Amino acid sequence: MDSASGVSDTPHPASPTRSGGRAHLLHELHEVQQRLRHVPRQAICDVAARLDLPISQVESVVDFYSFFHRTPRGRYDILLSTCTSCGHMHGEDDLMQMLGSRLGAEAGQTRADGQLSLGSTSCIGMCDQGPALLVNGLPLTRVDARRLDKLAELIEAGTPIADWPEEWFSIDDQVRQPGLLLDSPWQDGAAIRASLQMGAEAMLAEISRSGLRGRGGAGFGTGMKWQFCRQANGGERYVVCNADEGEPGTFKDRVLLASHADMLCEGMTVCAHVIGAHQGFIYLRGEYRYLLPALQEMLGRRRETGLLGPDILGQHGFSFDIDIIVGAGAYICGEESALIESLEEKRGIPRIRPPFPVTHGYLGQPTVINNVETLVAAAAIAFHGAEWFAAQGTDHSKGSKLLSISGDCAAPGIYEFPFGVSIRHILDDCRAEDVQAVQVGGPSGTLIGPTEFERHLAFEDLATGGSLMVYGRQRDLLAIIRNFAHFFAHESCGFCTPCRVGTSLLKNALDKVGWGHGTHYDVEDIRRLAALVKRRSHCGLGHTAPNPILDVLQRFPQVIEERLAQSGFEPYFDLDASLEEARVLAHRNDAEAHLP
Ligand SMILES: Cc1cc2nc3c(=O)[nH]c(=O)nc-3n(C[C@H](O)[C@H](O)[C@H](O)COP(=O)(O)O)c2cc1C
Ligand code: SF4
Numbered sequence: 001m002d003s004a005s006g007v008s009d010t011p012h013p014a015s016p017t018r019s020g021g022r023a024h025l026l027h028e029l030h031e032v033q034q035r036l037r038h039v040p041r042q043a044i045c046d047v048a049a050r051l052d053l054p055i056s057q058v059e060s061v062v063d064f065y066s067f068f069h070r071t072p073r074g075r076y077d078i079l080l081s082t083c084t085s086c087g088h089m090h091g092e093d094d095l096m097q098m099l100g101s102r103l104g105a106e107a108g109q110t111r112a113d114g115q116l117s118l119g120s121t122s123c124i125g126m127c128d129q130g131p132a133l134l135v136n137g138l139p140l141t142r143v144d145a146r147r148l149d150k151l152a153e154l155i156e157a158g159t160p161i162a163d164w165p166e167e168w169f170s171i172d173d174q175v176r177q178p179g180l181l182l183d184s185p186w187q188d189g190a191a192i193r194a195s196l197q198m199g200a201e202a203m204l205a206e207i208s209r210s211g212l213r214g215r216g217g218a219g220f221g222t223g224m225k226w227q228f229c230r231q232a233n234g235g236e237r238y239v240v241c242n243a244d245e246g247e248p249g250t251f252k253d254r255v256l257l258a259s260h261a262d263m264l265c266e267g268m269t270v271c272a273h274v275i276g277a278h279q280g281f282i283y284l285r286g287e288y289r290y291l292l293p294a295l296q297e298m299l300g301r302r303r304e305t306g307l308l309g310p311d312i313l314g315q316h317g318f319s320f321d322i323d324i325i326v327g328a329g330a331y332i333c334g335e336e337s338a339l340i341e342s343l344e345e346k347r348g349i350p351r352i353r354p355p356f357p358v359t360h361g362y363l364g365q366p367t368v369i370n371n372v373e374t375l376v377a378a379a380a381i382a383f384h385g386a387e388w389f390a391a392q393g394t395d396h397s398k399g400s401k402l403l404s405i406s407g408d409c410a411a412p413g414i415y416e417f418p419f420g421v422s423i424r425h426i427l428d429d430c431r432a433e434d435v436q437a438v439q440v441g442g443p444s445g446t447l448i449g450p451t452e453f454e455r456h457l458a459f460e461d462l463a464t465g466g467s468l469m470v471y472g473r474q475r476d477l478l479a480i481i482r483n484f485a486h487f488f489a490h491e492s493c494g495f496c497t498p499c500r501v502g503t504s505l506l507k508n509a510l511d512k513v514g515w516g517h518g519t520h521y522d523v524e525d526i527r528r529l530a531a532l533v534k535r536r537s538h539c540g541l542g543h544t545a546p547n548p549i550l551d552v553l554q555r556f557p558q559v560i561e562e563r564l565a566q567s568g569f570e571p572y573f574d575l576d577a578s579l580e581e582a583r584v585l586a587h588r589n590d591a592e593a594h595l596p
Contacts, residue, residue, distance in 0.1 A: 024325055025051055025061060025345035029068050030289075034137075038072045053345065064347040064493075065328035066121070067137070067286050074116035076155050079134040083123030083248045084407075084469060084483050095131055095143060096120070102152040116155055122331060122487055123248035124287045127406035127469075128174050128413045136161060137289055140168050169290075173255045177429060179416030180392055180400040181373075181380050182260075189307055191266045191382035195273045196315050204230065204274045207378055210386035211398030216242055216334075216371030217441070217465035218540075219397075222378060225368055228358040230275045232366035239271045239280040239320075240343070240362065240369045244327055244334035246285055247442035248487060249467035252402040253372040255414050257284070257291050260376055261298045265322060267375030269312065270382045271368055272320040280322040281362075283339050286329045295324055331491040335539055336369040338493070349495045350539035373402055373466065393419035397458040401466070405430045408472035417457065424453040432470045437477060437556070442467035443484035444544035447477075447551035477559045481548040482510045488545035499542030502533035506549060517574070518564050527553065 028051065032043045039062050048055045062068045080096055096107050096118070103116060110117040126132035129141040138161065140151075147168065154164055175182060195203040208223025229237060241264060245253040256264060268280045284292065299322055302308040310319040325343055327333050333342045337351035340362050361367020370378070377399060381389045390398045397419035403426065406412045410431035417426065427435055438453070440446050441464035448455065448462070455461050471480065489503040509526050512518045530546035537543055552559055576595040583593050 022051060024323075025053065025058065026065075026325060026328055026342070029058075029062060029065075030286075030326060030328065033068050036072070037075070037077070038069045040070075051345075057346065060347050061345065065286075065330050067329040072110070072114065074110045074114055074118075075158075076116040076161075077119075077134075077136050078116060079119050079121040079124075081122070081124045081126065081130065081132050081134075082120045082483065082486070083127060083130075084480050095133075095148065098145060098148050099152070102148060103155060115158075121287075121329065122491065123246065123250075125245055125251040125254050125285070126171065127249050127251055127404065129172060130406075134287065137286070138169055139171060139287065139290060141171060171254075171258070171290075173259055174413030175255065176405075176411050176413040177415040177417070179418065180389070181377060181402070182414075182416050184380055184384060186263060186380075186383070188262050188266070188302075188305070189313060191263075191379040192269050192273070192307060192313055194382045195270045196313060196318070200230075200274045200276070203270060203382060206386045207274070207381060210381045210389040211393070212374065212377055212381060212389065213397065213459060214371055215373035215377065215401070215465065217247075217444075217463070219459040219463060222370065222374055225358060225370070226271060226274050228356075229366045229368045232359040234359070234364075234366040236279065236363070236365045237272075237275050237277040238362045238365060238367040239268045239275070239277045240339065240357075240367055241268055241280070241282045241372055241375055242334060242336065242339060242369055243282050243288070243372050244285045244331075244339060245288070245372070246331040246334045246491075247444065247465055247467055248484070249404060249406055249439065249442050249469040250465060251404040251406075252414055252466040254288060254291075256372050256376050256402070257288065257295065261295055262302070263376045263379045264372055265298065265302060265308065266382075267370075267377070267379035268322060269308065269320055270378055271370070271375065273318060275366070275368055277368075278319055278321070280320065281343055282322060282324045283333070283343060284324055284326050285334075286327045289326050292324065292326065299324070330493075331487075332493045332539075332541055335541065338539075339369065340367065347493075349493055350541075352538075371465070394456070394458045394460065396460045401457060401464070403457075403464070403468050404466050405468045405470065407470035408432060408435070408475065409470045419458045420456050422454055422456055423448065423462065426457070426468065427453065427470065430470070432472075434473050435470055436473045436475060437471045439467070439469040439471070439480075439548070440464050442469075443487060443548050444540070445547065447481075447548055447555065449555050477552055477556055478510070478514055478563060481552050482507075482514050484548045485510045485545075488541065492541060492545075496536075496538035496542065498533050498536035499538065499545065502529055502537070502542070503545050505529055506533065506546060510549065513560060513563050516563060516565060518560070520564060523553070523560060523564070 028047045032039050044058045048058045105111045105118040108119055124132055124139055126139055126141050131143045132141045212222040213219040243253055308321055312318045330348045332338045333348035335350050336357055338348035342348040343362055357367045357369050359366055393399050400416050400418050403415045405415055437447055437449050440462045485507040489507040492499045492503045494500045506529055509522055530550050533542055533546050583589055
């Protein structure tokens with residue numbers, strides 16, 4: 001173990017997170033990556049032999065997930081968040097330059113002495129306390145010039161991360177406004193006890209009656225999902241908590257995992273009782289690996305107190321346990337079928353649906369996948385009853401919604417509102433002034449302007465998985481949607497052509513507009529391409545990736561219009577500028593070495 005690097009300071013996912021059986025492939029690879037700073041060919045062969053997997057499968061997994069590398073990373077591996085909220089709006093480009101010049105390193109490179117690697121990553125879920133970065137996998141928040149100076153000193157001195165100032169790594173919940181869920185009284189075991197007393201059938205009816213709909217974005221009825229799974233033919237059944245929270249601007253699950261993990265576990269256990277499952281999984285995004293020790297401690301405590309494991313609360317035959325599987329930097333693994341592939345130790349490529357996970361999920365068996373917040377709400381409903389929950393919200397969106405609010409407002413953080421609240425009300429509460437636009441539901445959601453601020457947060461109006469990003473007048477919306485286009489092009493898993501190629505072409509076309517070379521011809525091209533990517537892609541990532549572009553074209557056309565060149569057609573790149581390197585090599589800069 002490389003003590004100077006601080007690698008050993010990071011939580012070790014390879015430690016026994018599973019309730020039984022062998023280690024998970026992702027955990028083995030995390031362990032190798034941390035120990036050797038890359039995953040060499042020999043380690044791939046060793047891991048494949050140990051886990052009895054084909055070498056080709058292990059290789060494909062290493063190449064798929066962005067936190068695994070074939071060549072060594074630096075002893076300090078720094079990844080700056082490029083998210084519009086936890087990076088970009090705080091001047092992520094400037095920070096990258098500052099870091100690069102203080103440390104003598106180039107973005108995207110490992111320094112020649114192997115001391116550090118400098119790179120970027122998508123949203124790391126710290127949007128309310130940005131700018132943020134990951135150092136050896138640990139989130140470091142509120143980065144400013146002073147912190148960067150000190151950080152550079154510590155790196156040059158080889159100081160282990162364990163000896164870096166503790167407050168740099170402190171992450172606040174920042175709950176600004178608790179509501180129905182966050183304010184409700186809670187007792188460990190109460191929801192399970194209620195489920196055991198009522199019986200599985202009656203508890204399912206209670207969840208259905210509450211009107212709870214999935215909080216992961218799509219809003220599918222939770223009671224119906226559990227019922228389909230309960231009725232499905234199959235041997236084992238599984239409960240999976242989707243804690244992959246990767247939508248830029250979303251961090252509410254981080255807070256639930258940090259401070260309400262018992263409720264989450266209880267929701268999973270109630271679900272297990274209803275559908276007849278014995279095994280559950282929490283799929284935790286790699287960026288939240290720092291939460292792992294506390295989550296494992298919580299699972300251990302629940303096993304000791306009879307809330308997890310065999311004969312839960314003395315109920316003979318009701319056994320259920322939970323393993324935590326840590327992801328490795330792939331946004332697509334939040335899509336439920338890709339998540340299952342990842343749980344099955346494969347690349348996170350979305351499956352063809354139907355069949356859906358409720359009948360053919362983990363290992364082909366009936367599986368419920370729910371978002372963290374959905375499961376927390378299910379636990380609260382089991383405890384307090386369906387009426388208590390349904391008393392808030394609208395006809396089609398019952399209960400409350402947790403929002404992660406970030407961007408240009410005086411009080412970013414976590415807010416819980418009853419469904420039906422207006423965007424204007426939310427903006428007032430988080431003290432946002434002179435707002436140009438609001439991105440509801442992250443980049444895959446909806447971008448609206450002030451004329452729509454009376455609209456409501458609800459599945460029947462503006463739906464959101466939990467992200468709400470505020471953009472003040474001073475923000476360049478084109479830069480923001482370019483950032484989103486880069487995000488989707490980077491996160492496309494590459495499985496289907498419309499998304500793999502289309503997201504890259506959209507990114508290139510927006511860059512061209514941003515550089516001042518776009519024409520009306522390009523805008524029409526963008527429209528055609530966006531419609532094609534939406535319609536022809538295989539999964540939800542492609543279906544929603546063009547949303548921000550289409551929203552800007554529809555609601556803020558001037559943002560594009562005023563950047564267009566006034567000619568009929570312009571090439572994607574400046575040919576003369578691209579010949580510069582050749583001119584330097586040839587020591588030529590005369591008129592003939594330039595294009596006319
Ligand atoms: C590209 C993509 C990413 C997603 N990421 C997440 C995620 O991070 N967390 C989540 O709960 N759902 C995510 N979803 C939605 C899941 O596929 C699924 O609908 C959800 O986990 C179901 O849980 P729910 O019914 O409780 O909402 C994502 C979907 C897509 C298409
Ligand atoms: S739409 Fe994109 S992310 Fe989804 S399967 Fe196709 S390439 Fe992969």
